[in-house]
Amino acid sequence: MPRKARRSGVKFIEDEGNRSLTFFKRRSGLFKAASDLSALTIARVVMVLECENERFSSFSTPKADPIVDAFLSGDAPPESDTTEKQKVVIINLQNELFQLEKDKVMEDKRKKENMLRTKEIQETSRMAKYVYGKVEDLDATELNEMYHELSRIEQEINDRLPWWRSMPSNVATLPKYFPYAPSQMSFQ
Structure with missing residues (x-):
């Protein structure tokens, strides 16, 4: 390089x-x-x-x-x-601080790489453009495609989860047999 x-x-x-x-x-x-x-x-x-x-x-x-x-x-x-013991503690804390700063730099680098990768995917994939893009950036054709794709996903959810159709649209509760329903959770 x-x-x-x-x-x-x-x-x-x-x-x-x-x-x-x-x-x-x-x-x-x-x-x-x-x-x-x-x-x-x-x-x-x-x-x-x-x-x-x-x-x-x-x-x-x-x-x-x-x-x-x-x-x-x-x-x-x-x-x-400062005693020798305090000096050792200071040195250990300074080393720990150095390691944390190094980890932060690496994390920032990973975030930047992920953002670049996401942007690259968004530019090359139509679906990624819908997922990661802003509505304002889509034209009428793309919005229409997105609507049809969301409708297809909704239909697939309805086919796979029959109980979902029976729920009123304004209620967002989980069925009783759902494994993580709040009524079944116990905090001890």
Whole structure:
């Protein structure tokens, strides 16, 4: 599979919406990198970002106050009050978060592939167009075909389920012999 061409440089994004989206995505990447650095090296990390509208975003592990105070005063930061057991828990939680983010990316990828597959099927199959399409997108001939197909399905249901015909059209209850009828269900 050929690689995508890399960007030749970084330039200012003129469109405010795209710039805001890029900031959000890059900020998430920076915070993830800081989290990974902390997990791998047990380093204490503080990161503060200010966006265009003067809103701040911050990330710290484990606590920002002692690190910021030490930085501003020029002193060595005090020893962390987290125990080894707490550090192990933090690392495990960070690893779990990483796995969840990875799973979410894979799920999003599957959803996107399914949407593309559905769209492809919809474009190639008339029945799929009826099932997945919008009524507004169908012309009169297609609507007529859809009506006849639904009528055929209704007739097939009536042939297979004789009890269905005897029900009044405005009542949507299940027959008593139906295996999942609410009157037969018991909650213990």
